[in-house]
Amino acid sequence: MAEHLAAQLGIEDPSVVKRYTERPKMAYEHAWEIRDAYEYHEYEDPEWSRRFRTFLHGRAWTHAEGPKALFDHAVGRLRRNRVLLPGVSVLARQVPLVRKVADQWLHATVAGAARRAVAALPGDLVATLRTPEGSRFSELERLRRPPTRTTGTAFVHALERVDGIGAFQLGRLKLSQIPPNRMASPARYALGSKAALLERAVEPKRTAMLTAVMRHLEAKAIGSVPGPDGHPEHGEAEDGEGAPVHAPSAGVGVADPRAGGEGVVRGARPAEHEPGGGHGAETGSDPGGH
Incomplete structure (x- = not known):
């Protein structure tokens, strides 16, 4: 050789x-x-x-x-x-x-935007993790459940769900500096986790996850309201990773x-x-x- x-x-x-x-x-x-x-x-x-x-x-x-x-x-x-x-x-x-630094920066940025938009918003989001008296599910778990029937009662519940999610007024949050796919990850995690697990998360990660999942639900809630034919009125606007589309402005x-x-x-x-x-x-x- x-x-x-x-x-x-x-x-x-x-x-x-x-x-x-x-x-x-x-x-x-x-x-x-x-x-x-x-x-x-x-x-x-x-x-x-x-x-x-x-x-x-x-x-x-x-x-x-x-x-x-x-x-x-x-x-x-x-x-x-x-x-x-x-x-x-x-x-x-x-x-x-x-990756840890990027995640910490994401959590701090989202939680900070929530506090600046509405000082009480982080507390209101955390409150959705509690289970109301006489109920088996937390408020977040209720909001995560889309309507599955096309009855008049289901239609009313779907509209109440839209109002409940819209009450947080998450459109006021200034998050255009965050890539949409970065918001998809905490939203997916919060969608698949029990309320008790989310409640144990530390800040600002907890507020960031709740903000992300509520924005996701906000984008989907109206589209899931049954129309006259019994089907959802609108499609669900999402990016390729299942996240609601909140595109940043060009050149940000x-x-x-x-x-x-x-x-x-x-x-x-x-x-x-x-x-x-x-x-x-x-x-x-x-x-x-x-």
């Missing part, structure tokens, strides 16, 4: 391979030569490390994807930019931390969720796509957890 490789590389004396055991540093020297010849960058390089962090946080903020998908995009990003890959454990630790800047505020991610979705799902938008060269 050594002779075959030596012939391919034009090395007359294949026995020089033994020198690798004599000078341990030689392997590193050759790696450095290869790096310089092909213009690769060290992962620890301050400039490239900053660009990579900006990309990773931007990707986590604009895409509701799992840790494996984010890890794969991180590796692809490093390869395309000729950055030497660190050990697997380095990225394996970094990816969950970045999304703040980078990292502490320190490096960079601004433009728009809810990136303009360019990398293989396998696209890459996060970035400034210069370059925010899922329940």
Whole structure:
């Protein structure tokens, strides 16, 4: 094998391979030569490390994807930019931390918007988790149940459901800076969780989940009201991930969720796509957890 490789590389004396055991540093020297010849960058390089962090946080903020998908995009990003890959454990630790930061930023942003819109709104949302006396279900569980019959009584109950959800006036919340797919994740979680579990969630995560699920129900409630023919009057406006469509205005800047505020991610979705799902938008060269 050594002779075959030596012939391919034009090395007359294949026995020089033994020198690798004599000078341990030689392997590193050759790696450095290869790096310089092909213009690769060290992962620890301050400039490239900053660009990579900006990309990773931007990707986590604009895409509701799992840790494996984010890890794969991180590796692809490093390869395309000729950055030497660190050990697997380095990225394996970094990816969950970045996703956690993005989730925390999402929860804080949504809960803050709820408080600014109506000071009592967070408390009113939490109150829906309590079970009224004489009832088997909490108010949230009642609001989550769409009408299943087409009788006159069901029609009245459907309208009452619309009024109950609309009373929160969630349209006043300013959430255009949040990508719609990021709101879909907490909404799905709250739709499938029992009220007792949601009540035990910590703030601001609890308020964020309740806000997201109530916005989801608000978008679907009117469409589920039976019409004269016994079928829903309207379709349900959703994005591809089952979330109500609340599109941000064009050109809205999304703040980078990292502490320190490096960079601004433009728009809810990136303009360019990398293989396998696209890459996060970035400034210069370059925010899922329940």
